[in-house]
Amino acid sequence: xxxxxxxxxxxxxxxxxxxxxxxxxxxxxxxxxxxxxxxxxxxxxxxxxxxxxxxxxxxxxxxxxxxxxxxxxxxxxxxxxxxxxxxxxxxxxxxxxxxxxxxxxxxxxxx
Numbered sequence: 432x433x434x435x436x437x438x439x440x441x442x443x444x445x446x447x448x449x450x451x452x453x454x455x456x457x458x459x460x461x462x463x464x465x466x467x468x469x470x471x472x473x474x475x476x477x478x479x480x481x482x483x484x485x486x487x488x489x490x491x492x493x494x495x496x497x498x499x500x501x502x503x504x505x506x507x508x509x510x511x512x513x514x515x516x517x518x519x520x521x522x523x524x525x526x527x528x529x530x531x532x533x534x535x536x537x538x539x540x541x542x
Contacts, residue, residue: 454522
């Protein structure tokens with residue numbers, strides 16, 4: 432069996448998974464709500480900036496972090512945003528698990 436065939440089959444199975452479908456539908460629902468989509472984009476920008484700062488300095492700007500937490504708390508009060516975050520988390524867990532499985536399979540040559 433060709434490894435590329437296996438990878439392509441995995442890609443198709445991911446796209447057919449419940450987690451992927453739910454994430455895609457949640458994203459599409461956000462896209463229909465312009466105001467919410469903008470709020471989500473602002474939140475994602477804040478989250479990215481906080482992550483970059485921590486990676487670059489090893490420290491977290493408490494003010495920015497608090498602002499990000501407040502934005503998240505506001506967003507999860509909106510049903511569409513809450514569903515999106517839940518679907519995103521579940522999908523990310525699947526992808527992380529797949530990466531872990533692959534990593535475990537090749538760890539002997541990666542060390």
